[in-house]
Amino acid sequence: MSETLRNFANTYLMWNEGPLIWGSDVLILLTIIGIVGVLTYFKKWRWLWDEWLTTVDHKRIGIMYLIAALLMLFRGGVDAELLRTQLAIPGNHFLDAAHYDQIFTTHGTIMILFMAMPFIFALFNIVVPLQIGARDVAFPYLNAVSFWLFFFGALLFNISFVFGGSPDAGWVSYPPLSELGFDPGPGENYYLLGIQISGIGSIATGINFLATILKMRAPGMSLMRMPLFTWSVLGACIMIIFAFPALTVALALLLLDRVAGTHFFTMLHGGNPAMFVNLFWIWGHPEVYIVVLPAFGVFSEVVATFARKRIFGYASMVSSLILISVISYFVWVHHFFTMGAGPDVNTFFAIASMAVGIPTGVKVFNWLFTMWRGRIRLSLPMMWTLAFIPTFAIGGATGVMLAVAPADYQYHNSYFLIAHFHQTLIGGVVFGMLAGMYYWWPKMFGFKLDERLGRWAFWFFNIGFYICFMPQYALGLMGMQRRMYVYPADMGWNTLNLVSTIGAYLMGIGFLFIVAQVVYSIRHGERDLTGDPWDGRTLEWSLPSPAPHYNFAVIPVVTDRDMWWILKREGREEELMPRPEEVKDIHMPKNSGVPFLMGVCFFVGGFGVVFNWWWLAVAGLAGVLLSLLSRSFQYEEEYSLPAEKVIETEISLGRL
């Protein structure tokens, strides 16, 4: 009996691996006990279920995405600190090879798929319906399904750490390294299923917001009157719809190789690993633009608001967004110039890759000239936007350098590449998402985040960023490869690695300041009573903070691009206030527990596949089918909010 128990503990709970695992197990257990305890003590279970787990309200779903993204930023950040600690000195014994490999794999996967993606989805949800004058997204129920698929996909990926073992073939997970022959553990299955499940959710989100933006805009909001954030979401959604299926296929085929013994990606029996590499990057390159476009959208909103000026060259901004979305489908080979595709292919993809730099550069100049002749206020959203410009300029420049195919023969797989993509992903996506978070935080929660703590976070994070990643360009030119858990001491790499690690710690401190800032501001943050704390320009700022459940008591008629700003300048704000005679009954979607349960079933099924426990997989799948079926028999998905109720709410908000 104790033998079986020990066996189980060692195989699945990995207790033979020592204190790191034990500590995490204890921490996770304590966290769970803590959460359950608090919910029970304050009798909040009902509230949790009614208000959050079953919600179909885009604003609440957005907030849940945001919380998940911040948690994953923390997890991915801890991974990063562990990696950098290991690399601080040559020949370090802090982590062994196996752990280092797992950690860089989970770090990369989590940062891209479970941090950047939910972060952009958080802003999609919180902002888009409010910006276009809609009451919700096109398919609120599907929106909830998307969220729970993301959530349980991420959960499945994360439990690999304490149950069965983490994936260790890199976030790109190239076969044959990721095939059974070289990687028998369950970690790679976790990777495949975790991403697959959340990926289905992402495709649904893409479709949902495309439909929302195309069909749900308030009357008068033509495409060319749309705020640039909404434009960027439109671009990102189109890219999601075209790119994610490639990932779905790649993951599914690799999973078949692993669990069903097919040979899609082994050279034996006529398969080809290069097919995986192609499919992966056909998704992977657009993916980096999927996450950065919404950041561009945020910067456009923030720059105009905090420079108190119209965005410069709106038409150029829109066309560059579209150009970026289109061109970035024709550049994927730049991730493997050195795989022998031949000079003609490499030349094509090299020039296409450089070409993406053109519209991107144009955007930078347009942001700069939006500030020209403006009045710049240095609040937190604007600070992150200003910090983004030089960071992204360097990241973009080194991107163009990487696109020079023959030169990439020297940068590829080196720290030069690591420095480049962190510069764009952190300088672009993370800065952008933080700017957006600070900007729309009052809209979500009704209070501002504390400026003073935010400035500490800003400076720690930014200075740390340069100290961490600038040396890595040099390390790349010194010949240091990525994914090395130890490196020789006689190559002249030691000092720069140490410096880089110090930078990573500074960024970590920056993150802690953000946590402190959030905690402090919940109590002490400046309350937003006007609904328009930044003197905004777009529709969402005409609403109270937080916006009522139905968003707009009366759907506005849009007459201009920066309508709210113009109305304010002309003293016509009244036009966006509801008049009682115009308020009608509002149809709102009903809450539903099915999306949550469907996520649970996906989780259970995925878990079964990870360990090849087919009975469990079948049970999970059956649950998924049942949840789908139950939706078909749900005839009343909406309820009606009577006009009197709406008027009552509006009066209590002081708008009537």
Next chain:
Amino acid sequence: MSAGHKSLLLVVGAAAALFLSGCSPNYLVLNPAGPVGREEMHLIVLSTVLVLAVVIPVFVLLAFIVWRYRDRPGNPAAYRPEWSESRILEIVWWGIPIIIVGVLGFYTAKTTFALTEPPESSTQPLTIQVTSLNWKWLFQYPGQGVATVNYCEIPVGVPVQFELTADSPMNSFWVPQLGGQEYAMPGMAMRLWLQADKPGTYYGHGANFTGEGFAHMGFNVVAVSQKDFDQWVSKAKSTGQALTEAGYQQLKKPGVMGTATYSSYPPGLFHDTVWTNGGRYDPKMAGMGGTDGRAGMMPKGAASMPGTGAPK
């Protein structure tokens, strides 16, 4: 572009290159020891200079604008909240990047095609067949009949054609001072031309992650004069032990090791490795073996196709 501008560019480029490479020999990529690495470095310098033409204005503009248009009381700078279009400005910043990409694209195309050819055509090239194993590098010299692990000797001034494959997960073969890397993939034979101009020991390492022992997949490329190279070959032939089929199976087992030298190896080993790892499913692979000129390399049943060297 006027001559003045050109020379200015050159000066800036040279200064940048000097600044970076001059400060330390540790910058392997910027201290190339052969024509391939040098070509690549020229492109690196050129592209650095060209992108700086955008980056520097961005920095200057940003600093200036934020300073001038800060929202502070009594700021005398103009405030035009509706000013948001300028045809001329937009043409400038659509145009300049297009020109830059044009120039860079032209040189990229030129070099990309040039680097598929051997660096120096007057000398008879040397072929070395490289196999990435878990976690070590095996070098075979089809012309000399010797083999090594985790180091290889090459003659100075002779173009070397590395034929790359893997009997393990995909790796990438990189010797920064000689030139850029190329993937080594199971079931395929890839080709990479490198050449050393001066004697020296050059650091090389696998660049694509292959699992636990990956960090230990370093090797040295030792460039010596032709005479020393010939001597080294004969010494290897007389003092090394033979790599047998069984010995190769031993090498294949996952593990890390130091260097080794073999006086001979099983004939056709490289080709068989490619073949059994899936090369036999690739019609292009049938022509392999032409480069080393060894009879009897083709395994039984293989169709012999005319053609030189590796596919792709």
